[in-house]
Amino acid sequence: MSGSRSAKDFFRPLAVGAPTPPTEIPARPSRAIHFFDPSNPKMAAKIPDMVGRVDVLLGNLEDAVKADNKLAAREGLVRIASETANLGGQSGPTQLWTRINSLDSPWALDDLTTLVPAIGAKLDVIMVPKVQGAEDIHYVDRLLAQLEAKAGLDRPILVHAILETARGVANVEEICGASPRMQGLSLGPADLAADRRMKTTRVGGGHPGYLVRQDPNPDQPDAHRPTYQQDLWHYTIARMVDACAMHGIYPYYGPFGDIADVTACEDQFRNAFLLGCVGTWSLHPKQIAIANQVFSPSVEDVAHARRVVAAMSALGGDGTGAVMLDGKMEDDASLKQCLVMVELAEQLAAIDPELKKQYDAIAEEA
Numbered sequence: 514m515s516g517s518r519s520a521k522d523f524f525r526p527l528a529v530g531a532p533t534p535p536t537e538i539p540a541r542p543s544r545a546i547h548f549f550d551p552s553n554p555k556m557a558a559k560i561p562d563m564v565g566r567v568d569v570l571l572g573n574l575e576d577a578v579k580a581d582n583k584l585a586a587r588e589g590l591v592r593i594a595s596e597t598a599n600l601g602g603q604s605g606p607t608q609l610w611t612r613i614n615s616l617d618s619p620w621a622l623d624d625l626t627t628l629v630p631a632i633g634a635k636l637d638v639i640m641v642p643k644v645q646g647a648e649d650i651h652y653v654d655r656l657l658a659q660l661e662a663k664a665g666l667d668r669p670i671l672v673h674a675i676l677e678t679a680r681g682v683a684n685v686e687e688i689c690g691a692s693p694r695m696q697g698l699s700l701g702p703a704d705l706a707a708d709r710r711m712k713t714t715r716v717g718g719g720h721p722g723y724l725v726r727q728d729p730n731p732d733q734p735d736a737h738r739p740t741y742q743q744d745l746w747h748y749t750i751a752r753m754v755d756a757c758a759m760h761g762i763y764p765y766y767g768p769f770g771d772i773a774d775v776t777a778c779e780d781q782f783r784n785a786f787l788l789g790c791v792g793t794w795s796l797h798p799k800q801i802a803i804a805n806q807v808f809s810p811s812v813e814d815v816a817h818a819r820r821v822v823a824a825m826s827a828l829g830g831d832g833t834g835a836v837m838l839d840g841k842m843e844d845d846a847s848l849k850q851c852l853v854m855v856e857l858a859e860q861l862a863a864i865d866p867e868l869k870k871q872y873d874a875i876a877e878e879a
């Protein structure tokens with residue numbers, strides 16, 4: 514990760530006794546952030562079995578949880594976190610995140626003051642919805658430091674912002690740099706569409722009306738003119754990726770609401786992966802498999818990346834010079850891209866035995 518964290522973040526006064534802020538955000542695998550409603554007993558019962566099968570489990574307290582169930586969801590999350598072995602904390606195979614209610618809601622303060630003392634040691638990341646600017650992150654940052662100090666926690670809880678207002682998008686760089694706790698950003702396409710007054714009615718994904726059309730053929734003006742659907746989210750994701758890379762934190766796609774359309778879901782996830790995102794949300798167990806596949810480099814890509822790394826190392830290993838592989842020129846810039854793939858493959862192989870087998874098989878073939 515090339516981004517550096519701003520020195521100004523490390524000289525703010527902290528709450529006395531709060532854990533030291535991180536100087537670097539670890540690259541923990543988080544291909545799928547699987548949302549569950551902790552007030553739903555059927556969903557809660559499935560959680561112990563999901564540990565080890567998904568990179569992140571996220572107890573959702575915000576939208577999609579009815580007002581009458583807000584308290585049950587918060588208490589349910591405390592219970593699930595306390596009772597589920599190997600969930601959350603630094604060493605567990607599956608991270609535990611939560612999405613608290615938005616800061617303008619009547620529930621956000623109690624979410625934080627309940628969760629941090631009760632399960633702060635297990636909570637890895639708190640997702641804050643509808644973040645408008647750095648001021649929202651400063652507020653959560655200071656409050657967390659006070660709560661962590663009071664609870665005697667020795668590890669700071671990280672913060673993740675959902676980009677789902679026009680003002681949030683306009684302030685994306687300052688949001689990413691607002692605190693050393695900032696772990697990453699997710700796209701919130703549904704709320705963002707509403708806030709921007711876009712004319713869509715979906716939760717993420719594309720729209721058939723957002724397209725470009727080929728010019729008419731002057732000799733056959735009435736002939737069919739092919740159209741090409743465009744990605745509604747390209748601009749916002751590209752901004753998120755740059756802002757995150759600049760600050761050494763991680764960008765994610767968000768929800769894909771059409772659960773039945775697994776093909777378009779995979780396409781949307783892949784666009785985000787290719788642009789630089791490290792993961793996405795999963796709203797249904799079948800989206801976990803899609804995310805795990807899409808956000809893991811393919812065996813072909815890893816094999817190619819390793820060949821480039823080997824060829825450039827044979828040249829001296831300092832990155833200078835160029836080699837020809839399969840008729841294509843490779844140099845320091847393609848080497849750096851390949852290293853991104855190779856490092857990601859190593860991180861994922863360390864937690865995913867099936868992937869490790871596939872990546873190890875490349876080494877045996879080579």
Ligand code: GLV
Nearest residue numbers: 677701702703704
């Ligand atoms: C997610 O919260 C969204 O609004 O898309």
Ligand code: MG
Nearest residue numbers: 576677701704
């Ligand atoms: Mg939202």
